[in-house]
Amino acid sequence: MISENKEVLELVDQLVRVDRLGAEKIFNAVREQTSMSRTVDHLILPALEIIGRGWEEGTVALAQVYMSSRICEELMAHAPPSSSLKHPDHPPMAIAVLEDYHLLGKIIISSCLRAGGYVFHDYGRVTPHELAKKVRDDSIEIVLISTLMLRSALQVKEVKRLLVEAGSSTRIVVGGAPFRFDPLLWKEVGADAMGANAVEAIAAITSCVKGNTK
Amino acid sequence: MTDEQPSVTMTSMERVFTTMGHQEPDRVPFFLLLTMHGAKELGLTIQEYFSKAEYVVEGQLRMRRKYGHDCLNPFGYTAMEPEAFGGEVIWFEDGPPNCGEPIIKTEQDILSLQAPEIYSTPCLVRMLDIIQSLKEKAKGAVPVMGTVVSPFSLPIMQMGFPAYIELMHERPDLFQHLMKVNQEFCVAWANAQIRAGVTAVCYFDPLTSPTMTAPGTHLTAGFRIARETLARIQSPTAIHMASGKTLAVLDDIAATGTAAIGVSVMEDLAELKQACRGRLTVLGNLNGVEMRRWTPQQTEDKVREAIRKAGAGGGFILADNHGEIPWQVSEEVLMAISEVVHRWGTYPLRDLYT
Numbered sequence: 043m044i045s046e047n048k049e050v051l052e053l054v055d056q057l058v059r060v061d062r063l064g065a066e067k068i069f070n071a072v073r074e075q076t077s078m079s080r081t082v083d084h085l086i087l088p089a090l091e092i093i094g095r096g097w098e099e100g101t102v103a104l105a106q107v108y109m110s111s112r113i114c115e116e117l118m119a120h121a122p123p124s125s126s127l128k129h130p131d132h133p134p135m136a137i138a139v140l141e142d143y144h145l146l147g148k149i150i151i152s153s154c155l156r157a158g159g160y161v162f163h164d165y166g167r168v169t170p171h172e173l174a175k176k177v178r179d180d181s182i183e184i185v186l187i188s189t190l191m192l193r194s195a196l197q198v199k200e201v202k203r204l205l206v207e208a209g210s211s212t213r214i215v216v217g218g219a220p221f222r223f224d225p226l227l228w229k230e231v232g233a234d235a236m237g238a239n240a241v242e243a244i245a246a247i248t249s250c251v252k253g254n255t256k
Numbered sequence: 257m258t259d260e261q262p263s264v265t266m267t268s269m270e271r272v273f274t275t276m277g278h279q280e281p282d283r284v285p286f287f288l289l290l291t292m293h294g295a296k297e298l299g300l301t302i303q304e305y306f307s308k309a310e311y312v313v314e315g316q317l318r319m320r321r322k323y324g325h326d327c328l329n330p331f332g333y334t335a336m337e338p339e340a341f342g343g344e345v346i347w348f349e350d351g352p353p354n355c356g357e358p359i360i361k362t363e364q365d366i367l368s369l370q371a372p373e374i375y376s377t378p379c380l381v382r383m384l385d386i387i388q389s390l391k392e393k394a395k396g397a398v399p400v401m402g403t404v405v406s407p408f409s410l411p412i413m414q415m416g417f418p419a420y421i422e423l424m425h426e427r428p429d430l431f432q433h434l435m436k437v438n439q440e441f442c443v444a445w446a447n448a449q450i451r452a453g454v455t456a457v458c459y460f461d462p463l464t465s466p467t468m469t470a471p472g473t474h475l476t477a478g479f480r481i482a483r484e485t486l487a488r489i490q491s492p493t494a495i496h497m498a499s500g501k502t503l504a505v506l507d508d509i510a511a512t513g514t515a516a517i518g519v520s521v522m523e524d525l526a527e528l529k530q531a532c533r534g535r536l537t538v539l540g541n542l543n544g545v546e547m548r549r550w551t552p553q554q555t556e557d558k559v560r561e562a563i564r565k566a567g568a569g570g571g572f573i574l575a576d577n578h579g580e581i582p583w584q585v586s587e588e589v590l591m592a593i594s595e596v597v598h599r600w601g602t603y604p605l606r607d608l609y610t
Contacts, residue, residue, distance in 0.1 A: 193351025223545035
């Protein structure tokens with residue numbers, strides 16, 4: 043049992059200072075006391091949530107969010123195999139960036155998802171047509187789309203159109219700067235949910251799984 | 257070229273320098289930082305538009321005649337500096353060109369990186385030609401704004417943000433080497449623009465925003481680089497963090513010796529103005545992404561709110577918060593912004609609550 047979030051706060055401290063060894067020490071200490079799924083639920087995800095919220099509030103920088111998510115991903119990669127993770131039975135998922143070489147947002151979300159025990163396809167940088175095809179071919183039920191530029195964000199409309207045209211009911215979760223600057227944009231492009239950070243993205247996935255979206 | 261508005265008494269140049277001297281000019285100056293919209297004016301694709309200096313010159317002049325804003329903007333696209341270093345530019349029909357694959361993929365790429373020779377690099381020469389021509393047409397009445405990407409922020413495009421963050425944390429030796437190459441280029445590029453005729457240089461440095469980089473070693477390095485670089489740029493400068501927050505680092509920004517700061521819509525403009533009063537001119541902070549769908553009433557409300565919060569006492573230039581107005585923002589919205597500034601931005605400011 044993890045006591046009073048002490049370990050979570052200590053992990054947050056190590057992560058924002060980019061202290062891999064310090065973070066690993068806390069992770070291992072908790073992992074020895076409990077299962078992997080509880081370690082994820084009660085240590086990794088809460089720590090990433092605090093860091094994500096810190097970015098929203100301006101107390102944590104994007105570079106720290108990125109390095110924290112990579113360290114957590116590394117900790118999970120060195121842990122026992124995915125059979126012990128919490129989310130092996132979620133619907134088929136994928137993540138992609140639309141037409142952009144700026145992959146930071148996708149990498150942060152991917153790292154957090156892996157650290158949280160999610161398994162998904164990573165399509166990298168794709169066009170709307172490529173994405174719609176891959177989603178259909180892999181029978182993806184939830185697709186996360188990261189964008190940096192307004193133009194790319196508006197391309198989500200085209201992804202939605204192609205999926206609807208193909209009779210797909212795949213849920214679309216979007217994230218990235220344009221959606222942060224215009225809180226109505228995700229609805230305009232036909233997305234089912236928006237995640238301003240990794241934890242919001244995970245919450246959006248959970249909502250999609252339950253059939254609810256915000 | 258002079259102002260067409262009968263109610264104003266200053267040229268754009270006088271208006272901008274008066275406000276930057278923290279005095280009230282005849283009206284609030286406003287910069288519509290338009291790049292791609294010139295292509296619409298000329299009926300060209302964005303790629304065609306940026307292919308010839310005369311197109312951009314004509315586009316800038318037409319847009320200033322139409323909207324009556326207070327600067328000319330020879331800047332083309334952010335991917336231009338990576339292009340000068342040998343990178344690929346990916347063009348779109350409805351948005352700014354993007355950087356292609358990073359030019360730096362290995363340690364050796366950093367060690368062998370050479371700054372481009374300005375006068376033999378076509379994209380840079382083209383921008384210098386634009387500056388020279390705009391300077392001639394402006395006849396001293398309108399500021400011509402130069403633009404450089406900071407040495408600290410340029411690697412985001414040279415090598416990709418994730419790899420750059422890891423380099424900063426794990427390879428300080430290579431980071432220093434990269435900064436040295438980029439700094440020499442930045443100084444040379446800024447001063448070439450000044451020789452060609454820009455009035456001031458905007459130093460785009462999103463990475464020194466605490467939104468992007470945590471206080472500590474790397475942010476300290478970013479501001480040290482800014483201080484060193486700006487000290488060698490031979491004109492007034494403005495720092496722009498491209499929507500990043502600035503309030504927490506205003507002292508660091510002022511210490512660079514810059515005259516103005518581009519501020520984010522994510523922070524309160526009145527609070528920013530108060531913190532900058534007398535030492536930094538505030539440039540901002542209309543939301544360019546939302547602007548795309550503003551109604552005339554929303555436009556009036558947003559512009560009046562900005563003037564009410566930051567206009568008093570000068571030291572304020574109304575602009576968008578990112579440094580480039582998106583392609584999707586319509587002529588109607590841009591016209592409406594202009595009309596509201598001309599109607600409500602005349603000093604002494606009227607009661608903007610009514």
